Amino acid sequence: MNKVFPNKAALSADLKNNPTLRAEIRKQRVGASIRYIILLFFGLVMLYPLFWMFSAAFKPNHEIFSSLSLWPKEFSLDGFINGWNTGTEYTFGRFFLNTLYYVVPKVILTVISSVIVAYGFARFDIPFKKFWFVTLVATILLPTSVLLIPQYLMFREMGMLDSYLPLYLPMAFATQGFFVFMLIQFLRGLPTDMEEAAQIDGCNSYQLLWYIVVPMLKPAIISVALFQFMWSVNDFLGPLIYISSVEKYPIALALKLSIDVTEGTQWNEILAMASIAIVPSIVVFLIAQNYFVEGISSGGVKG
Amino acid sequence: MSKVVFENLTKVYSNGFKAVHGINLEIEDGEFLVVIGPSGCAKSTTLRMLAGLESVTGGSISIGGKVVNSLPPKDRGIAMVFQNYALYPHMSVRENLGFGLKLAKVSKADIEKQVNEAAELLELTPLLDRLPRQLSGGQAQRVAVGRAIVKRPQVFLFDEPLSNLDAKLRASMRVRISDLHKTLKKTNRSATSVYVTHDQTEAMTMGDRICVMKDGHIMQVDTPANLYKYPKNLFVAGFIGAPEMNMVETRLDRTGEGKCHLALSSQMLGLPDEKLQRVLTNFTEDVVFGIRPEFIKLADENSPQDEIIKGTIVRMENMGAEFYVHFTVEDRELCTRVPSDVVEAKLLDSIGKEQRFHFEMSNAHIFDKKTEINISL
Numbered sequence: 001m002n003k004v005f006p007n008k009a010a011l012s013a014d015l016k017n018n019p020t021l022r023a024e025i026r027k028q029r030v031g032a033s034i035r036y037i038i039l040l041f042f043g044l045v046m047l048y049p050l051f052w053m054f055s056a057a058f059k060p061n062h063e064i065f066s067s068l069s070l071w072p073k074e075f076s077l078d079g080f081i082n083g084w085n086t087g088t089e090y091t092f093g094r095f096f097l098n099t100l101y102y103v104v105p106k107v108i109l110t111v112i113s114s115v116i117v118a119y120g121f122a123r124f125d126i127p128f129k130k131f132w133f134v135t136l137v138a139t140i141l142l143p144t145s146v147l148l149i150p151q152y153l154m155f156r157e158m159g160m161l162d163s164y165l166p167l168y169l170p171m172a173f174a175t176q177g178f179f180v181f182m183l184i185q186f187l188r189g190l191p192t193d194m195e196e197a198a199q200i201d202g203c204n205s206y207q208l209l210w211y212i213v214v215p216m217l218k219p220a221i222i223s224v225a226l227f228q229f230m231w232s233v234n235d236f237l238g239p240l241i242y243i244s245s246v247e248k249y250p251i252a253l254a255l256k257l258s259i260d261v262t263e264g265t266q267w268n269e270i271l272a273m274a275s276i277a278i279v280p281s282i283v284v285f286l287i288a289q290n291y292f293v294e295g296i297s298s299g300g301v302k303g
Numbered sequence: 304m305s306k307v308v309f310e311n312l313t314k315v316y317s318n319g320f321k322a323v324h325g326i327n328l329e330i331e332d333g334e335f336l337v338v339i340g341p342s343g344c345a346k347s348t349t350l351r352m353l354a355g356l357e358s359v360t361g362g363s364i365s366i367g368g369k370v371v372n373s374l375p376p377k378d379r380g381i382a383m384v385f386q387n388y389a390l391y392p393h394m395s396v397r398e399n400l401g402f403g404l405k406l407a408k409v410s411k412a413d414i415e416k417q418v419n420e421a422a423e424l425l426e427l428t429p430l431l432d433r434l435p436r437q438l439s440g441g442q443a444q445r446v447a448v449g450r451a452i453v454k455r456p457q458v459f460l461f462d463e464p465l466s467n468l469d470a471k472l473r474a475s476m477r478v479r480i481s482d483l484h485k486t487l488k489k490t491n492r493s494a495t496s497v498y499v500t501h502d503q504t505e506a507m508t509m510g511d512r513i514c515v516m517k518d519g520h521i522m523q524v525d526t527p528a529n530l531y532k533y534p535k536n537l538f539v540a541g542f543i544g545a546p547e548m549n550m551v552e553t554r555l556d557r558t559g560e561g562k563c564h565l566a567l568s569s570q571m572l573g574l575p576d577e578k579l580q581r582v583l584t585n586f587t588e589d590v591v592f593g594i595r596p597e598f599i600k601l602a603d604e605n606s607p608q609d610e611i612i613k614g615t616i617v618r619m620e621n622m623g624a625e626f627y628v629h630f631t632v633e634d635r636e637l638c639t640r641v642p643s644d645v646v647e648a649k650l651l652d653s654i655g656k657e658q659r660f661h662f663e664m665s666n667a668h669i670f671d672k673k674t675e676i677n678i679s680l
Contacts, residue, residue, distance in 0.1 A: 194390075194391055197390075201402050216392065218393075
């Protein structure tokens with residue numbers, strides 16, 4: 001689009017003598033401006049709620065719903081201070097830690113189990129493999145809410161209510177078909193020569209997985225870990241069902257804590273804490289983003 | 304010590320496709336055997352069965368007198384070099400070379416020593432700390448060869464190792480691998496090698512013997528020279544040699560006095576006595592007459608009368624030192640190789656003109672058209 005002319009004088013001379021070229025350049029510039037304006041507009045529309053949340057976190061409670069402006073008239077940190085202290089005996093830091101207590105095992109278990117199952121599907125001959133694969137894909141399509149009641153009853157019988165176990169234990173069995181599917185597709189795109197060479201070098205199946213497959217799968221594994229991390233941090237329904245004591249509340253439930261039915265809700269506190277709550281996801285994403293993009297795109301293209 | 308024997312080896316894939324049809328082959332200790340054939344002839348499948356990457360449906364494979372059919376690859380005493388190198392992308396050259404030894408729980412000092420030794424042999428020492436993606440094709444292939452050497456296997460397997468390299472590099476790697484084989488043999492290390500390729504230059508220059516395969520059958524196993532001079536059947540005759548052997552479907556006429564004539568269109572070629580005897584024992588009328596381009600010469604006054612054929616020159620290809628001269632005998636096109644000086648002396652401006660050619664019948668071959676077997680051997 002932007003032609004580089006080596007010589008400005010030559011360019012202007014060229015332009016003077018050539019009205020069609022001049023018109024062409026003007027047309028390109030106008031087209032580019034229009035495209036950028038449209039992109040910018042929709043980008044801002046989509047980001048507005050996020051900006052609004054951040055700015056409202058710095059406003060006093062009475063100002064939040066009275067103005068649309070993103071810039072607070074009265075700048076206040078009360079939302080953060082009061083929000084962090086919460087109305088309970090615990091600070092918000094406690095809820096952060098609680099979140100990590102189940103998200104970290106969840107991510108680790110998901111990665112380990114999904115990789116093993118995907119490796120099995122992608123590289124081994126299993127009896128009725130097609131049937132099992134279709135079943136796996138079918139579980140992706142199954143709405144999670146269908147399982148809620150039977151699962152709740154099951155964990156109640158096992159005496160695991162009000163603990164984090166029901167939130168992460170199922171992940172040890174590769175129950176999230178989507179991740180398994182994603183890894184299978186990625187693995188299918190990888191050439192098997194390296195694995196054959198390693199087999200000749202003396203690897204058994206587990207060594208093959210650990211020394212060869214896992215390093216090559218790294219981008220996909222990071223994607224899986226990231227998705228699982230973000231989805232789990234944001235998960236509301238799971239903790240709501242299984243966690244009942246406030247001391248074990250994760251962020252998602254703690255945010256709801258401030259919404260008081262009897263008194264007026266302190267929206268600035270909620271928004272301040274919501275702003276803080278998304279920080280881990282954003283940080284983790286930024287750290288891993290190169291791998292993440294690579295993992296999704298190559299998984300898709302090669303699969 | 305590390306002799307490889309295939310006995311009635313068969314491979315049938317799970318979809319019912321029969322890839323290898325009961326082949327028998329003995330590869331001597333220290334021999335460099337090249338397996339060649341067109342794509343889809345199951346040469347790679349055979350190699351992969353020997354490596355243990357592909358299961359054996361029937362028959363047996365033994366290495367050093369031990370049947371290895373059900374052994375995993377690592378226990379067969381083999382090392383393999385792959386077409387696309389198959390280096391581990393996340394390991395440095397040093398780690399790539401030493402990986403097999405590490406798995407075999409060799410001590411660190413010994414790994415270091417053997418890796419350095421192999422690196423020196425292949426001039427890889429300055430590259431030891433690089434990652435595979437930082438290597439050129441030729442370097443990567445050398446690392447792949449090094450990885451095989453480090454393991455000190457009984458048998459080396461090569462699966463079209465040079466086909467991803469450009470022509471120049473291929474030529475130098477060819478020499479390198481040949482030399483390496485000789486070096487290993489001299490130092491009394493086991494060096495039995497099986498080398499799969501579809502490139503006949505590689506086969507002719509590298510192999511102690513060549514095994515020609517087609518559709519899962521072995522067509523002929525012999526030294527390069529014998530394969531070229533005495534092809535057992537039509538397929539081998541056509542597959543080995545560039546430019547290809549001239550092949551003409553024709554008729555064998557038995558005349559009186561136990562003589563035989565080969566009809567090339569309306570002209571006749573006589574058969575020399577030693578060929579005649581053999582042809583007569585397997586006599587059949589419908590034959591394919593084959594003669595390599597270098598055995599067709601320009602006729603002169605000394606040429607025997609019953610070996611001269613008149614043809615019309617249609618095309619001349621200048622190859623530098625020689626010309627490929629294409630000529631037609633009525634509707635059949637044949638090719639001969641003529642040295643450049645002869646062309647300049649005798650054949651300038653001869654396209655479209657008639658010329659007398661001398662067919663050296665003692666070097667010609669006659670194949671049974673039905674069975675495709677060489678009946679003149």
